[in-house]
Amino acid sequence: MTPEASGLVGIAALFVLLALRTPVAFAMLVVGFFGYWALEGLRSAGGVLLTESYSTISNYSLIVVPMFILLGNIASAAGFSRGLYNAAFAWIVQLRGGLASASVLGCALFAAVSGSSVATAVTLGKVALPEMRRLGYATSLSTGAIAAGGTLGFLIPPSTGFVLYAILAEQSIGRLFMAGVLPGILMMGLFMAAIWIVAWLKPEAAPMGDPPDWPTRLSALFEALPLVAVILLSIGGIYLGVFTPVEASAVGAALVILLAVARRRLTWCGFRDAIAETLSTSAMLYFIVMGASVLNPFLAVTQIPSALGDGLAAAGLGPYGTLLLIVLGYVVLGMFMDGLSMLVVTVPIVLPTILAQGFDPIWFGVVAVIVIEMGMITPPIGLNVFVVRSVAGPDVPLTAIFRGVMPFLAAMIVTLLLIVAVPGIATWIPNSMFD
Template identity: 55%
Template sequence: MSPEFYGFLGFLALFVLLGLGTPVAISLLVVGFAGTVALSGFQAAAFTLSGQIFATVTVYELSIIPLFILMGNLASAAGLSRDLFEAAHKVIGHLKGGLAAATVMGCAGFAALSGSSLASAITMGKVAYPEMRRFNYGDRLATGSIAAGGTLGILIPPSTGFVVYAVLTEESIGRLFMAGVLPGLLLTGMFLVAIACVTLFWPEEGPRGPKFSLKEKLVALVRATGIGVIICITIGGIYTGFFTPVEAAGVGAFFALLMLVLRGKCTAATLYSVSSETLKTTGMAFFILVGANVFAPFVALSHLPASIAEAMTGLALGTYGTLALILLGYVILGMFIEGLSLLVITLPIVFPLVIGLGFDPIWLGVVMVLVLEMGLISPPVGVNVFIVKSVVPDVRIETIFAGIMPFWLAMIVTLALIVAFPGIALLLPNAMYN
């Protein structure tokens, strides 16, 4: 049998294992190890397995993952996410759909600390949904804004998706973080436009909230400066070159801990909870990366990427036609497979193919992460939708999926703009290194 056939069998086995509920990391390890045994023998497979485990956990740049996860957990424990929502609530809550807009803005701010879509959706869901229900918001707009706003966590830096992409493609984490800033702000703005459109045609979905005095607004804004300071220090430090991304993560985690202490919330129980969640999430991320680094050599040995590239070139779709077909495949697969898992599974094939078409690898990272965001809220298995469902169990799942559709369309528009104007993603990273 040809190497390509083994590669095809490997991917088929991988999807079968995932369909049976096997954890992604274990599925990648099993298929990668077995495939390497079939193509190169047991000794080469054993060497790859042992070598990749050690190589992955000792990569210095990967220490950014636990540090940023720790920063996000400390910030959440300190109540910084609630402060951000309250500030937005008091400034724009009196507008139509103002609370939904405040939720999206709160998600964007918290995303700049946590780097996690799921954490953003859970945190803001607990904070924002009770307020929107109190002011008689429609369930579609309320839940849709939380689920969609949560997806900003994978695009706005620091993003775990960018870190994984950088490690697997050997690109710069700092450049990828900078590349995500303007697209993240653009997508946030598009979500706000989507909310305005929904409340224009269905005003009952987002009624006006109460007006607050100037003093109340200023107090809320001052209280929310803590999260702004941390964001400016970390992202600003990376942009100016004062910090490396890893150093920025450490400094951000320190300031988040300082906020926890200053607010009198630094108890033994809180520290235990924060540490436990950080270790669990970090362990899961590293386990997936180990599996990806065992799976990738098998894919390379199978020559499958070259065969697929040759087949797609033969379709004569052109550069952008081929890119559109790849992105459509990601949207479809994202409906069934969690984004980070999909990234590590497909990147060994997709990256060399798209780079061979002449696209910038940093720009590609932004486009891929944005498409993965779409999968987080796409039916039937949008992970963020089910996260929101767990926070608001009395709302029907069909209602949440209906609520995310305007935001999904906003993602399509944002994706089209970034593909049409690559400078949106490349402006800051290019300026950073010039």
């Protein structure tokens, strides 16, 4: 069997294992190890398993994963997420669809703490959905806003998606974090515009709330300011060159813990649960990275990435035609796979083609993350949709949530088109920092 044929068999076996609900990390480990064994022998496969796994897990840059996860878990346990939402609510509730817009803004702010789409959707869903239900918001709009707003956790730094992409593509985590800032703000603004359009077309879907008085607004802003300051200090420190991403993650986590203790918001049980959740999530992500580190050498030996690049080049599609084909492939995969699985499986295969077409790998990281975000609210999987439904309750049909995310899906497509048309949206900040 030729290396290319072995590679195709390995990829098919990987998708079969994923379809059988095998954890993605172990699926990649199994395919990578046995595939390399079949092509290079047991001794070489054992060497790859040991050396690649150790070198990847001992990567100093990976420390940002548990630190930022801890930051988000402590903020959630201390109830700071409600403070972010209350501040957003107090200042924009008087706008058309203001409560849904406040939910999106709250998601964006919490995304800058947690770095996780699922955590953002769950945390803000528990806070915002009861309020929107109380004011008579349409179920589709309220749940759609939370499901879509949660995806900002995968784009706005710190993002676990960017960390994984940086390791897989051997790129700077700091550059990728900074590359996500303007696209994240742009997408948040387009989400709010989508809410305004829905509320304008169907006023009954988003009743306008009574604006609170100025003392209430200032009080809500004062309540949220300390956590916002931690966010600005962490991300701003990276931008100004004061911190590396690893140092920023540790500083942010330490400050949030001190803030929670100073405000007497953190109980021992809450702290213990936050640590346990951090360990569990970090272990999962570390295993995924380890699985990818074993799978990648197998794919390299099979020459599948180079064969894919040669095939696309021979097709004569040009750079943007090739990009369109890859994006469509991501969209299709996103209907059946979760975001992290898509990222670790596809990046080693498609990145050589992207580089051969002359695209910036940092820019493509933003494009890939946005397309993966689209998959998180696209049927039939739509992970964030199922997460929001679990928070909203069994009386909320999935069809209503999927119907509610459609305007936000359109906003994501517009964001993607703008970033393709104007690459500087993603590259201007990192290029101004590091060049």
